[in-house]
Amino acid sequence: MRPSLLDPLFAPITSLAGVGPKVATLIERVLPADLGDRDARAGDLLFVLPHSVIDRRNRPGIAGAAEGAIVTLEVRIDRHQPPPRGNRSVPYRVYAHDDTGEIALTFFHAHAAYLEKAMPEGEHVLVSGRMEWFNGRPSMVHPDHIVLASEADTLPPVEPVYPMTAGLSAKVLRRAIGQALERVPPLPEWLDTAFLRRNTFPTFGDALGRLHNPENPTDTMPENSAWRRLAYDEFLASQLSLALVRARVRRLAGRPLVGDDRIVARLRAALPYSLTGSQETALAEILADLTEPDRMLRLLQGDVGSGKTVVALLAMGRAVEAGGQAALMAPTEILARQHFATIAPLAEHAGLRIAILTGREKGRERSETLARLADGTIDIVIGTHALFQEAVTFKRLVFAVVDEQHRFGVHQRLAITAKGDAPDMLVMTATPIPRTLVLTAFGDMDVSKLTEKPAGRQPxxxxxxxxxxxxxxxxxxxxxxxxxxxxxxxxxxxxxxxxxxxxxxxxxxxxxxxxxxxxxxxxxxxxxxxxxxxxxxxxxxxxxxxxxxxxxxxxxxxxxxxxxxxxxxxxxxxxxxxxxxxxxxxxxxxxxxxxxxxxxxxxxxxxxxxxxxxxxEDGFLIAEEDLKLRGEGELLGTRQSGTPGFQVARIEFHADLLETARDDARLILSRDPDLQSERGQALRLLLYLFGKDDAVRLLRAG
The missing domain is CATH 3.40.50.300 (P-loop containing nucleotide triphosphate hydrolases)
Structure with missing residues (x-):
């Protein structure tokens, strides 16, 4: 059960004052969280961080205010000049002055009663907004803030600027974020005290406060200790959840897959070429993993055309030699059919029985394939995620290959795990991923790389x-x-x-x-x-x-x-x-x-x-450059796809914290695998805060 301490943050976003269903829909567009199929919660607003600030401390006086500058002026209100009756195209003007000169405050489609109340004639008022000069006369159109001089302390000296979407006003969003901040309870510290001191990190609550209520423009920079604190928390939550999934997946004991090489040798003989050096190395690493009693979780990275499919086929051959079935799952139907076209002739040459299963196989053909998977007369099946739907049962699935990893998250890995007798997993990706990102997305995997192109490939x-x-x-x-x-x-x-x-x-x-x-x-x-x-x-x-x-x-x-x-x-x-x-x-x-x-x-x-x-043409070099040019958000697909598009952390600023978070997560779990200690209980709160509820459920499922 989620600790009741966090309930206010897990309440729907519509529980905040001023946020009805319509505003909630607009706010959802600016949330960095991957909502999946759930509704937005109050706590999601905490991580909508400002991308810049408006400094309202600039008070040059009317005459000293530059064109286009954002300034704050203390003025005395002289008179109101409403537009002539029935002519809404003329603006409402309020004339005011300070010691240096006069200014016209201009409002289109104004509510006279509101303006008269906000700026009574003869009163001293603070206005803040962008200066404009027309024919040598100063003006401010729709000031961002109007407050009586007696309430000057309500004007934010440095105002955060948030990502926006059409139809959502900055004020409404700021108010909603402010309410979410008020709901953050006093939380126990989940970081190590010495580590906190060494990095001069504030507490979790103080870090949020400093980013949303900055006193200086530097407070909202990603390099600042407040932002770094939250980035580290997010990395730690993500590495802990990966490590917990891995521990769970590993705990489902694998079994050694040992073969006699007859099928692998036949497959090799069917190939029209010999393997490259890095294909041989990767295959040796995979086959060595398969002989271990622990489950394999390995990522095979290889550039486009480096021959990953062949390595996977040889590994699947070994699984069949060991008396099991193997499955290859591709992200799209086009790809699944193509893998089938490449693999089928080689597999048949080696005497393997192979089938394809996608959403398109229907009726009798489908039921026959399902029956043959269940009775074990199919050795290798290739398909889309249709392979892991309820209706599909295997006689003995011992090895699963997943192509194009970044389309498959932790959930899918667990779904595959549920299908077989804890199958060994090989994940293939043609997107060369920089080392930092391998850690974020696949912190729980061993990695093999294919670095050469197969013989005969042209530049x-x-x-x-x-x-x-x-x-x-x-x-x-x-x-x-x-x-x-x-x-x-x-x-x-x-x-x-x-x-x-x-x-x-x-x-x-x-x-x-x-x-x-x-x-x-x-x-x-x-x-x-x-x-x-x-x-x-x-x-x-x-x-x-x-x-x-x-x-x-x-x-x-x-x-x-x-x-x-x-x-x-x-x-x-x-x-x-x-x-x-x-x-x-x-x-x-x-x-x-x-x-x-x-x-x-x-x-x-x-x-x-x-x-x-x-x-x-070096994919790994290109991936490193891509990371520098774009940041990680888009590198593995869009922000929304629930890949390592973090809510707070930015790889380009915080990569140095990632390795530490991974080591920290491993150390924590080696000492306290069920997170039962005092720090363990605090870390459970961290997992909830960053939406890693699945990982907490794994702890309970044990």
């Missing part, structure tokens, strides 16, 4: 081209198609959008149709599975030569004879994504090219991004 020539030269590019593409080459053309959107002026896949398809006619195909995320597969098949079989697509083809799509990829509006994509997309070509024996089409003028970050891509 990819990368060029940048402004959109003004589009006609020239289309002429060159026409020649390439006439020469028998295949081209991917990637667009950022499915259809044209009002807000963003970008070329959509459907528009580009329409504009190129007169040039390439029937030689063109189209693939995007809104199409039905069968349509997508058909378009991919036609492209693969050479019925079409130009495939217009959105980023659905980013992961794992394999057409070895595609030699050119054009990425339109390349400035809109992140580095890791551009690198992923580029990896769709250069898979065969012919030299390949990647054309990055961009729209001028380019910002600094976009320039740097495109030049990094021109300079290197």
């Amino acid at each position: 990819i020539r990368t060029v940048t081209l402004p959109l003004e030269r589009l006609d020239e590019l289309i002429r060159r593409m026409k020649d390439a198609v006439a020469d028998g080459q295949k081209i991917y053309w990637i667009c950022p959107l499915v259809e044209e959008s009002e807000e963003v002026k970008l070329m959509s896949a459907e528009d580009r398809f329409a504009s190129l149709k007169p040039v390439f006619g029937q030689r063109m195909g189209l693939v995007h995320g809104r199409m039905k599975g069968a349509e997508k597969d058909e378009a991919m098949r036609a492209f693969k079989d050479g019925e079409t030569s130009v495939l217009i697509a959105t980023t659905v083809i980013e992961v794992g799509v394999d057409v070895p004879d595609a030699t050119i990829i054009v990425i339109e509006h390349a400035e809109r994509f992140g580095l890791a994504q551009l690198h992923q997309l580029r990896g769709r070509v250069g898979r065969g024996s012919k030299p390949s090219s990647c054309v990055l089409l961009y729209k001028d003028p380019l910002g600094e970050t976009a320039k740097r991004r495109l030049s990094v891509l021109r300079e290197t």
